[in-house]
Amino acid sequence: MTAADEKIFLANVRRALGIDSPRRAPRLFAESPSAYSKRLLEKISRRTGEETRKLIHRLKEAAAPLNIDLHVASDIQTAAALITRIAADKSPEWADRKTVAAWRHPLIERLDLPAALDAPVFFSEPDPGLSGEEARRRMIEQIAKSFIGVTAADFCLADTATLVLRSRPGQARSVSLLPSIHVAIVEADRLLADLAELYALLSWDPEQKTEGLSTCLTLITGPSKTADIEATLVHGAHGPRELHLVVLEQNS
Amino acid sequence: MTRITTEKYRQQAAKGAADPVLRGALANLQNRFGRGTAECYRRLPEGPDLRKRAKRARQESIDHLDVLLERLAEKIRSRGGHVYFARKGKEAVEYCLAVCRRHGVRLAVKGKSMVTEEIGLNRSLSAAGIEAVETDLGEYIVQLAGESPSHIIAPAIHKTRKEIGRLFADRLGIAYSEDPPTLTRAARRALREKFLAADMGISGCNLACAETGHITTVSNEGNIRMASTLPKVHMVFMGMERIVARLEDHDMLFRLLARGAAAQNMAGYVSYIGGPRQPGDSDGPEAFHLVVLDNGRSKILADPEFREMLCCIRCAACLNVCPVYGRIGGHAYGYPYSGPVGAVVTPLLVGINRAKDLCSGETLCGACRHACPVDIDIPRMLLALRAKLADGDPRWGVKRTSLLEKAAFVLWSKLAGSSRLYALAMEAAALAQRLLPGNRQMIRRLPPPLAGWTQYRDLRPLAGKSFHKRWKTNDRSR
Incomplete structure (x- = not known):
């Protein structure tokens, strides 16, 4: 393709719109938060413990019909014990032995999975000794063999029981995708009400907006499912057939 | 190019209407999703009027399409992604083939994408010796059977579990079963191998965000996440109108999309993808290509009478309530876009005379407009098409259908x-x-x-x- 083709394409679009030359539309994209976004940001920053407990309640209601296994843990040891139990109870789908894939993440470090689990734990980092593409391939092979993938969600939207994951070093997208069981842990203060709050936060919050959506932002609502055969709902189409969500309450 | 059989609408519709199995399947679909969607709109905190706000956001975006596309391309390129603007389907296909050659692609896994059906991508890939595997369960079934999708969201709705059972026994070598979970597991196993071995993942784009410079993919199965995460190349095909200016607008549009498409509050997986894997990232493709396709859309854009149609987000809600679609099924429409949306879009893309019976086949009952998440006035445009066929229209090259009439x-x-x-x-x-x-x-x-x-x-x-x-x-x- 040449730049000229692109110019012709866009000129053609402009002609269809009745416009002669390239234009700027300054008001199309927000330069600063709207009054609506400001209200949302305000609401998020002032959220009390009581309000968070209400969000957990809403999350429980949303999660149940979606076949999400929701666990509320009061401390990190309880959360680790939960994962230990899941790993002990479930059987691997794609390999003979049990291995677990996990993100490199401060919250997951605190779980100390290698100590908590009988199964070997693979952290989703490419081997620095190998070339980029080769390292990535090896890493994906490892994750594909794992029967559980453990991630820590950036946020969780209570109204729809939606997990929000961003792509970062050590936090492979395939950990929430290839293993048969996805376990996501999220701290209670990372609960948001809905998509509107998430988008306001990612666009305008000083701590969040630099990273923004990252290269790949994934919203996950429930385990993988399909209704393509006679409109009958079946779980476990291509992605995880089970989704466990562990909400870690603050030590107050 | 994809096979166009719009001229045979009458015969195909009669065939569909005479098929009791199809009628049963369509009734089941419409009972489940059609009614569920209406209920979902009622339960929206903002009420059904949110659809009007969503339409305004879509219209504003369509009116600024040039600015939005430039912004999207600039942002994606800044992250190392490639963007190609294709005026014709053929150009899009050739670009894809060139990328395949450059990366030595032999196997491609595909997420469901209507626009790739429109340009007949699979046929061209296969002619070039590249295996292109559809991975959405419905599309996979349809591909194994050598057929074409009959619904935008539920492509294999015309097939019974018994037919699928026989097809899988024959093609996948499994024991015959008519149990949906067993059949789904068989496809899960067969396709996982493909996902892990593929060199390229191909997907569509639901609704790009110009402000942040991301395309989005939506699925419930997770197949598009597989196709966009595992292979070393990710190739996205996007109809040029599938873009919105602001992230803030995505909130209502995605809530409405999930409700319109499957009576859900939120789709299972929504991914915002802004380019290839960044330095340090653990996974994701090393190359990312976005193809923005015109293929007749700028002509729709130029006509104020039909510009509204470009607001469509292809959720298929109109199919799920249409009394005509519910009797004749998607194959009757003779092009990837079926139902009320197809009755307007297809003539505009393939030629109004060539698809002249589609707009007359619809009843103008208005159910599609009430079901549309962005409140598109489809009946008005069906009438406008009929008027063009009655009087002729040089701008669209329409010849009057009947002098006698x-x-x-x-x-x-x-x-x-x-x-x-x-x-x-x-x-x-x-x-x-x-x-x-x-x-x-x-x-x-x-x-x-x-x-x-x-x-x-x-x-x-x-x-x-x-x-x-x-x-x-x-x-x-x-």
Whole structure:
């Protein structure tokens, strides 16, 4: 393709719109938060413990019909014990032995999975000794063999029981995708009400907006499912057939 | 190019309507999703009026399409992604083939994408020796059977579990089963191998965000996440209108999309993808290509009468409520886009004359408009298409379908304009109708060219005495 083709394409679009030359539309994209976004940001920053407990309640209601296994843990040891139990109870789908894939993440470090689990734990980092593409391939092979993938969600939207994951070093997208069981842990203060709050936060919050959506932002609502055969709902189409969500309450 | 059979709409529709299995499947689909969607709209905190706000956001974006596309391309390129603007389907296909050659692609896994159906991508890939595997369960079934999708969201809705059971036993070598979970597991196993071995993942784009510079993919199965995460190349095809200016607008649009498409509050997986894997990232493709396709859309954009159609987000809500689609199924429409959306989009993309029966086939009942998450006035555009076919339109290259019909209506307007002529004509017709087969209660058959009217119904005959005359007699007798 040449730049000229692109110019012709866009000129053609402009002609269809009745416009002669390239234009700027300054008001199309927000330069600063709207009054609506400001209200949302305000609401998020002032959220009390009581309000968070209400969000957990809403999350429980949303999660149940979606076949999400929701666990509320009061401390990190309880959360680790939960994962230990899941790993002990479930059987691997794609390999003979049990291995677990996990993100490199401060919250997951605190779980100390290698100590908590009988199964070997693979952290989703490419081997620095190998070339980029080769390292990535090896890493994906490892994750594909794992029967559980453990991630820590950036946020969780209570109204729809939606997990929000961003792509970062050590936090492979395939950990929430290839293993048969996805376990996501999220701290209670990372609960948001809905998509509107998430988008306001990612666009305008000083701590969040630099990273923004990252290269790949994934919203996950429930385990993988399909209704393509006679409109009958079946779980476990291509992605995880089970989704466990562990909400870690603050030590107050 | 994909096979276009819009000219055979009448025969294909008759075939669909005569198929009891298809009718059952469609009724099941419409009962489940059609009704569920209406209920979902009612439960929206903002109420069903949110659809009007969503439409305004879509319209604003369409009106600024040039600015939005430039911004999207600039942002994606800044992250190392490639963006190609294709005016014709052929250019898009050739670009894809060139990328395949550069990366030595032999196996590609595909997420469901209507736009790749539109440009007939699979056929071209296969001609170039590249295996392209559809991975959405419904699309996979349809591909294994050598058919085409009959619904935008549920492509294999026309197939029964028994047919799928036999197909899988035959093609995947599994024991026959008609149990949906067992069949799904078989496809899960077969396709996982493909995902892990593929060199390229191909997907569509639901709705890009210009502000942040991301395309989005939506699925419930997770297949598009696989296709966009595992292979070393990710190739995205996007109809040029599938973009919105602000992230803030994505909130209502995605909530409405999930409700319209599957009566869900939120789709299972929504991914925002802004380019290839960044330095340090653990996974994701090393190369990311976005193809923005015109293929006739700029012509729709240029016509104020049809520009509204570009607001469509392809959720298929209109299919799930349409009484016509519900009887004839998607294959009747002869092009990837079926149902009410297809009855408008298809003629505009393939030629209004070529798809002339599609707009006449719809009933104008308005159910599609009420179901549309962005409140598109499809009935208005169906009528506009009919008007073009009646009068001809040089701008769209439309030839008038029937001179005879036109002449008949000119005559009719003359008659209706004069009460004396009208009364005379009616009296003559009342006499003439005695020659038609039937009895005094009903006319069974009209002669050609009016035979169509009495093909499936009888016609009440004209009264011997007109209302006008009876009124006068009654008036006198009072």
